[in-house]
Amino acid sequence: MDQRRTDTREQIQSVALELFAEKGYDRASLREIAERLHVTKAALYYHFRTKDDILASVIEDFLLQLDALVKWAHEQPSDVDVREEVLRRYSALLTGRTAQLARFMREGMAKIPELALGMKIRAHFAALIDVLAGPGEHTEDRLRAQVALAALQLATLSDPDLEPADDETDRRAAALRIATDLVQPSPPAP
Amino acid sequence: MDQRRTDTREQIQSVALELFAEKGYDRASLREIAERLHVTKAALYYHFRTKDDILASVIEDFLLQLDALVKWAHEQPSDVDVREEVLRRYSALLTGRTAQLARFMREGMAKIPELALGMKIRAHFAALIDVLAGPGEHTEDRLRAQVALAALQLATLSDPDLEPADDETDRRAAALRIATDLVQPSPPAP
DNA sequence: GTCTATAAGGTGATAGAC
DNA sequence: GTCTATCACCTTATAGAC
Numbered sequence: 459m460d461q462r463r464t465d466t467r468e469q470i471q472s473v474a475l476e477l478f479a480e481k482g483y484d485r486a487s488l489r490e491i492a493e494r495l496h497v498t499k500a501a502l503y504y505h506f507r508t509k510d511d512i513l514a515s516v517i518e519d520f521l522l523q524l525d526a527l528v529k530w531a532h533e534q535p536s537d538v539d540v541r542e543e544v545l546r547r548y549s550a551l552l553t554g555r556t557a558q559l560a561r562f563m564r565e566g567m568a569k570i571p572e573l574a575l576g577m578k579i580r581a582h583f584a585a586l587i588d589v590l591a592g593p594g595e596h597t598e599d600r601l602r603a604q605v606a607l608a609a610l611q612l613a614t615l616s617d618p619d620l621e622p623a624d625d626e627t628d629r630r631a632a633a634l635r636i637a638t639d640l641v642q643p644s645p646p647a648p
Numbered sequence: 649m650d651q652r653r654t655d656t657r658e659q660i661q662s663v664a665l666e667l668f669a670e671k672g673y674d675r676a677s678l679r680e681i682a683e684r685l686h687v688t689k690a691a692l693y694y695h696f697r698t699k700d701d702i703l704a705s706v707i708e709d710f711l712l713q714l715d716a717l718v719k720w721a722h723e724q725p726s727d728v729d730v731r732e733e734v735l736r737r738y739s740a741l742l743t744g745r746t747a748q749l750a751r752f753m754r755e756g757m758a759k760i761p762e763l764a765l766g767m768k769i770r771a772h773f774a775a776l777i778d779v780l781a782g783p784g785e786h787t788e789d790r791l792r793a794q795v796a797l798a799a800l801q802l803a804t805l806s807d808p809d810l811e812p813a814d815d816e817t818d819r820r821a822a823a824l825r826i827a828t829d830l831v832q833p834s835p836p837a838p
Numbered sequence: 839g840t841c842t843a844t845a846a847g848g849t850g851a852t853a854g855a856c
Numbered sequence: 857g858t859c860t861a862t863c864a865c866c867t868t869a870t871a872g873a874c
Contacts, residue, residue: 466839484674488868500870501840509868598822605799605826612794632788636795640826656857678850689850691858699850841874848867856859 467505469495472555474512479558483513514575520559521582523551528582531589541590541641548586549610549634557614583607590641606637657695659685662745664702669748673703704765710749711772713741718772721779731780731831738776739800739824747804773797780831796827 473494477486488509492499506512527547534540552560563579590603613633663684667676678699682689696702717737724730742750753769780793803823 482674484672487866489866497839498841499868500842503869504839507869597818598825601799601803601819601822602826604802605795605823608798608802609791609795612798613791628787629791632791633795635788636792636830677848679848687857688859690852690860693851694857697851839874841872843871843873845870846868849865850863851865852863853861854859855861856857 466495466497466501470502470505470512471516475516475555475558478513479561482562510575516559517563517575517579520551520556520563521578523556524582524586527551528585528589536589536592538641538643541592542638544586544589545606545610545634545637545641548607549613549630549637552610552614560611561614592641592643602640606640609633609637609640656685656687656691660692660695660702661706665706665745665748668703669751672752700765706749707753707765707769710741710746710753711768713746714772714776717741718775718779726779726782728831728833731782732828734776734779735796735800735824735827735831738797739803739820739827742800742804750801751804782831782833792830796830799823799827799830 470491474486474491477491477494480486488499488502491512492502495501502512506515527544530547531540531544586607587600587603590606591599610633613629660681664676664681667681667684670676678689678692681702682692685691692702696705717734720737721730721734776797777790777793780796781789800823803819
């Protein structure tokens with residue numbers, strides 16, 4: 459079942475993501491992607507219509523996971539415990555393949571507003587921030603939620619000044635603690 | 649005194665920075681910079697040897713300000729009050745022209761490690777983080793400091809879901825409160 | 839599904855006149 | 857200091873054979 463003769467399409471996504479994370483979307487060329495796969499550029503065009511499509515396809519996957527998370531949150535009562543669980547799940551999402559994606563996605567978010575993909579990404583994150591910020595339209599609550607997500611994202615980048623041993627697990631756990639603190643209601647219960 | 653016939657060089661820096669912030673370094677072409685200034689590409693090359701040089705020149709200015717801030721901090725006793733003041737000063741730095749720079753500088757930080765400029769930027773920020781993290785080599789303290797800086801940076805980007813009225817001042821103030829909380833020693837004094 | 843070959847256009851950069 | 861003209865290169869993307 460689902461036994462295609464090749465898995466080239468997925469390999470392209472994988473290698474492309476790897477390269478996007480390494481040097482950013484613009485600096486990653488189709489030529490280099492093709493070379494790493496030992497195929498030609500033209501072969502890529504059999505699987506994807508454009509370079510943008512490769513990026514989009516891999517981002518869409520992530521947005522689907524985000525969707526599921528937001529949907530789940532909306533089915534729960536809106537309290538702090540749920541928000542903390544949302545952070546835990548989001549942190550778990552930023553792992554392996556997805557970590558590479560998250561690493562340069564903010565680049566895409568910051569990019570030209572008229573870019574359709576950029577708007578889509580922003581919209582999805584806005585939904586997540588709504589959940590984390592809780593009710594009310596307070597500037598600071600929303601910003602705290604944004605910062606909490608940024609903290610989790612920051613953890614995926616390694617700090618060159620630190621032992622590699624600390625990396626990954628420690629950093630990820632620390633980030634989760636920080637993020638959790640950030641979404642506490644204004645006067646935290648003692 | 650210092651009355652040059654033209655200020656083209658500074659105008660180039662200004663327009664370039666504007667464009668870098670708009671579309672990122674890679675997507676900003678020399679052609680477009682030249683067009684906005686109503687000069688030709690070749691004219692740019694009279695003032696700067698390369699495109700990288702334009703970016704470097706404008707970043708160096710910022711790094712000098714960072715240096716001064718770190719130097720000042722080192723002359724003070726290493727306590728929480730000083731760290732809070734460092735955050736206030738850093739927040740003030742992220743204003744106007746410099747805000748545009750900060751907006752896409754993380755792009756440069758994330759970029760290829762072998763890039764000389766990227767390493768320089770990272771080194772300067774590492775010094776600032778050392779100050780904010782306080783003594784000791786705890787993963788979480790350093791991460792908190794990183795997140796605090798990220799919070800201030802995030803404030804410079806506008807949240808499309810919010811009234812423009814809230815913008816700027818409110819957001820900046822909220823970010824400073826969040827950042828300040830983040831650099832408090834582990835058990836905050838009551 | 840993958841190839842060779844090539845189109846079409848933009849890029850950073852240089853030479854040399856004015 | 858700024859121009860015109862041009863270079864060499866690399867990019868995404870397409871056409872058509874195998």
